[in-house]
Amino acid sequence: MAYTLQQLSDFHDIQTLKHRYFRAIDTADMALLSTLFTDDITVDYRSDGYRVQLAGHANMMEFLASSFNSDSLAMHHGHMPDIQLTGDTTATGIWYLEDIFIDLKSRNHCIGTAIYKDRYRKVANSWKIAHTEYDRVIELNQPLDDNITVTSHYLAKHGLKPEERKDISHLIQWKAG
Amino acid sequence: MAYTLQQLSDFHDIQTLKHRYFRAIDTADMALLSTLFTDDITVDYRSDGYRVQLAGHANMMEFLASSFNSDSLAMHHGHMPDIQLTGDTTATGIWYLEDIFIDLKSRNHCIGTAIYKDRYRKVANSWKIAHTEYDRVIELNQPLDDNITVTSHYLAKHGLKPEERKDISHLIQWKAG
Amino acid sequence: MAYTLQQLSDFHDIQTLKHRYFRAIDTADMALLSTLFTDDITVDYRSDGYRVQLAGHANMMEFLASSFNSDSLAMHHGHMPDIQLTGDTTATGIWYLEDIFIDLKSRNHCIGTAIYKDRYRKVANSWKIAHTEYDRVIELNQPLDDNITVTSHYLAKHGLKPEERKDISHLIQWKAG
Numbered sequence: 157m158a159y160t161l162q163q164l165s166d167f168h169d170i171q172t173l174k175h176r177y178f179r180a181i182d183t184a185d186m187a188l189l190s191t192l193f194t195d196d197i198t199v200d201y202r203s204d205g206y207r208v209q210l211a212g213h214a215n216m217m218e219f220l221a222s223s224f225n226s227d228s229l230a231m232h233h234g235h236m237p238d239i240q241l242t243g244d245t246t247a248t249g250i251w252y253l254e255d256i257f258i259d260l261k262s263r264n265h266c267i268g269t270a271i272y273k274d275r276y277r278k279v280a281n282s283w284k285i286a287h288t289e290y291d292r293v294i295e296l297n298q299p300l301d302d303n304i305t306v307t308s309h310y311l312a313k314h315g316l317k318p319e320e321r322k323d324i325s326h327l328i329q330w331k332a333g
Numbered sequence: 334m335a336y337t338l339q340q341l342s343d344f345h346d347i348q349t350l351k352h353r354y355f356r357a358i359d360t361a362d363m364a365l366l367s368t369l370f371t372d373d374i375t376v377d378y379r380s381d382g383y384r385v386q387l388a389g390h391a392n393m394m395e396f397l398a399s400s401f402n403s404d405s406l407a408m409h410h411g412h413m414p415d416i417q418l419t420g421d422t423t424a425t426g427i428w429y430l431e432d433i434f435i436d437l438k439s440r441n442h443c444i445g446t447a448i449y450k451d452r453y454r455k456v457a458n459s460w461k462i463a464h465t466e467y468d469r470v471i472e473l474n475q476p477l478d479d480n481i482t483v484t485s486h487y488l489a490k491h492g493l494k495p496e497e498r499k500d501i502s503h504l505i506q507w508k509a510g
Numbered sequence: 511m512a513y514t515l516q517q518l519s520d521f522h523d524i525q526t527l528k529h530r531y532f533r534a535i536d537t538a539d540m541a542l543l544s545t546l547f548t549d550d551i552t553v554d555y556r557s558d559g560y561r562v563q564l565a566g567h568a569n570m571m572e573f574l575a576s577s578f579n580s581d582s583l584a585m586h587h588g589h590m591p592d593i594q595l596t597g598d599t600t601a602t603g604i605w606y607l608e609d610i611f612i613d614l615k616s617r618n619h620c621i622g623t624a625i626y627k628d629r630y631r632k633v634a635n636s637w638k639i640a641h642t643e644y645d646r647v648i649e650l651n652q653p654l655d656d657n658i659t660v661t662s663h664y665l666a667k668h669g670l671k672p673e674e675r676k677d678i679s680h681l682i683q684w685k686a687g
Contacts, residue, residue: 157458158342165512167345168521175590179606179625182647205484229648231623233589233608235410236352252356254410254431254608256648268485269408271356281511292485293359294406294433299480301652307559308622308649334635335519344522382661412587413529429533431587431608445662446585448533470536471583471610472662475655 163241166283170247170276171237173283178232181224184314189220193285194277200289203268205297207329215327222324226315229258229306234272245278253290258300268295340418343460347424347453348414350460355409358401361491366397370462371454377466380445382474384506392504399501403492406435406483411449422455430467435477445472520637521593524601524630527637532586535578538668543574547639548631554643557622559651561683569681576678580669583612583660588626599632607644612654622649 159167173192180188193213201208210219224230231254238250251272258265275287336344350369357365370390378385387396401407408431415427428449435442447467454463513521527546534542547567555562564573578584585608592604605626612619624644631640 308646469662
């Protein structure tokens, strides 16, 4: 009928974990990001336009640093968690994403939503993301409107500059448009 | 001063209930939706452009299935719950919605927000939505921009096709534009 | 390892406090707003386009009432809390904002995001916002599209009319565009 203190604490900490993930990718907070994943994290992001598949902490960090770079205007907001505790140190979570992603180089303006299905693992008393995947619900792309003026852009200063980025094309499969 | 384990558990479960509702309508997950409402659910959605009023589990399911159909691009994100426990098996909740709704047939593109006021009831140990109503805060409509390319559309596959939809016009009152 | 009932209750109440703040500003619910701040609240909002700095409950109320007025279409959604309890009656919180702000007089349409860093204090058993600041992550401005029809606008009725507003220009510093 009622959850235990430990269960309620786990719900809280898992939610905060994912909250930090979204905040950290949009602000290129690599120090925070590096604390959020298990060493063997696996990723599978499925859009009708692309698929991202990768494994391992180093690949995840490289993917995120180079994706959310100084040319990116990014908002990733994860909402409405549905967490299941599956053991003392394991849990699953469903989240519903809203994202805005503008690439100032290609001037593409994407808005979309997706359903995440995650697995979490408690490592040395801290919850980590062990697996994350999503399927797009909607995705709309358009050229960035010439009438739009960018008046704040945090990643311009804090994201990786072109010469600092790594080639992550092996992690992304683009689909025919 | 402090809530009990039961109260904290109720807060958690009521929030997850509503989270599932929003996820399920946008993905036409009728099996999940059917578990979320009391048999005597009542609904009253008030926009300056329309009003939806209905009662009963069957009408709610029919309304949702036919509204979020294969021509709909829909995002319904409910945020910032303000839950009050009013008894062992009753509660109220206020939520703040952001929604995007694009009808590919009429090519109308609506974005809006609304304040929900819900009542919940615990039935056989599970919280259900017993009453839900909202008032719009903002609502903006425009023709879908020709520059927008739809690159993911989950409901195109999972929503009801035109011939499968029921006539729900008796549940919706449109107001003069 | 596990939080106490009091800690979990504090997390819950602080989140509800901030939820009420966002709901109340967009609906000009001044009665609710007046309960949410300490007497000595301090504010610092930093965009690349403006900076808002103020102190004290009266200035905060005046700023909010005159900013979210009858010409404003406003959505302020605060997400993904990251709350730290720093004492029995003190806490900090990080939130991630998404906002839409349309000024129907100037016909400016702003969308943006920001990271809030708040401090909370428990006063007579109720959590209050004692300090709030944000930095913009993204901010985009454009003229309101002529194709947009406003079909619901809550603040038109409930926000301050031009003659009721106070001059708040001393609280806002606009930066060169």
